[in-house]
Amino acid sequence: NAGVTQTPKFRVLKTGQSMTLLCAQDMNHEYMYWYRQDPGMGLRLIHYSVGEGTTAKGEVPDGYNVSRLKKQNFLLGLESAAPSQTSVYFCASMRALQETQYFGPGTRLLVL
Amino acid sequence: SQKIEQNSEALNIQEGKTATLTCNYTNYSPAYLQWYRQDPGRGPVFLLLIRENEKEKRKERLKVTFDTTLKQSLFHITASQPADSATYLCALDMFTGRRALTFGSGTRLQVQP
Numbered sequence: 001n002a003g004v005t006q007t008p009k010f011r012v013l014k015t016g017q018s019m020t021l022l023c024a025q026d027m028n029h030e031y032m033y034w035y036r037q038d039p040g041m042g043l044r045l046i047h048y049s050v051g052e053g054t055t056a057k058g059e060v061p062d063g064y065n066v067s068r069l070k071k072q073n074f075l076l077g078l079e080s081a082a083p084s085q086t087s088v089y090f091c092a093s094m095r096a097l098q099e100t101q102y103f104g105p106g107t108r109l110l111v112l
Numbered sequence: 113s114q115k116i117e118q119n120s121e122a123l124n125i126q127e128g129k130t131a132t133l134t135c136n137y138t139n140y141s142p143a144y145l146q147w148y149r150q151d152p153g154r155g156p157v158f159l160l161l162i163r164e165n166e167k168e169k170r171k172e173r174l175k176v177t178f179d180t181t182l183k184q185s186l187f188h189i190t191a192s193q194p195a196d197s198a199t200y201l202c203a204l205d206m207f208t209g210r211r212a213l214t215f216g217s218g219t220r221l222q223v224q225p
Contacts, residue, residue, distance in 0.1 A: 004155075031211055042116065042201070042215035043156070050211070058212060090155050099144060099205060101213060103155030 002026055004104035006091050012110045013081045021076040021107050023091030030096040032074040033058075034066060036087040037106075043090060049074055050096075081111045115139065118202055118216035125192055126224050133187040133219045135202030145178055145185050148201040150218065156201055160187075192223045 007022040023032065030051050035043040045058030047066040055066045063085060065077045074093075078085060088108050092101040117136045125131050135145070144163040148156035162169040162178040162185065169176045175188040189196050199220045203213040 033212055035215075040120065040217055042217045043213075045212050045214075048212050092155075094211060096211075099146070099161055099211075100158045101156075103157070105155050106153070 004091055004093055004102050006089075006104040006107050008107060009105070010108045010110075012112065013078075014112055015082060017081050018077070018079050019081065019109075020078075021089055021091075021109075023074045023076070023093075023104055025072055025074075025091075025093040025102070027093060027095070027102065028071070029093035029102070030071075031094040032068065033092045033094075033101070034064070034074065034076045035090045035092065036060065037090060038087050046076065046089075081109075083111045085109065086111045116202060116204060116214060116216040118200075118219045120217060120219070122220040122222055124222045124224060127193060129192055131189040131192050131196070131221055131223070133200050133202075133221065135185040135187065135216055137183050137202075137204060140183065140204055141180075142204040144205060145176075146203045146205070146213065147174075147176060147185075147187050148203060148215075150199045150201055159200075189221070192221075194223045194225050197221055197223050 004025045033048045034046040037043045049055045049068040052071040067075045088106050090106050091104040094101045115138045146161045147159045150156045160176045162176045173190045177186045199218040201218040202216040
């Protein structure tokens with residue numbers, strides 16, 4: 001039981017490049033989330049999903065897109081990376097009707 | 113707008129003492145409040161949840177209080193150990209359809225041996 005895993009662990013991009021971050025969970029959780037964490041700021045919600053095939057915007061969705069084609073996977077895409085997207089990205093999942101979120105180890109992204 | 117405040121300054125205490133961390137929030141009426149621990153380079157890990165109708169919750173050396181009138185939660189670690197050194201995050205769930213958490217920026221705790 002791996003819990004929540006994230007791929008890759010670290011990535012360097014040039015401005016304008018695109019990439020996809022993968023989050024996978026093996027706990028059969030309905031809810032999945034993408035957060036970003038910046039120094040001195042709390043985790044901020046980018047996008048979330050309440051079930052397979054559904055996604056919705058969080059607090060800071062601009063510049064990101066997501067997809068949840070399979071229940072266990074939640075993908076975060078950056079179409080044209082900007083230096084402001086340099087951050088640590090965390091994925092989390094949660095079972096419906098429960099309150100505890102389970103976080104992945106994070107992806108550190110540097111956009112030059 | 114909704115806001116969660118945690119002391120941004122690191123808290124340094126001696127081993128064996130009780131650490132007390134504060135979480136204040138504004139413009140919220142949360143159904144419950146959660147505390148997470150985050151170690152450097154890792155994702156947050158859930159510690160405790162307290163509901164709006166609960167005043168206090170305990171788990172081993174951890175204790176959380178929740179004062180909905182003051183809009184404040186206190187997080188206590190008794191008999192602190194160097195291994196307790198980490199950043200502690202307060203998080204609120206407004207029980208909206210998205211069931212997503214709003215996090216404070218966290219307080220770093222350093223326990224000196």
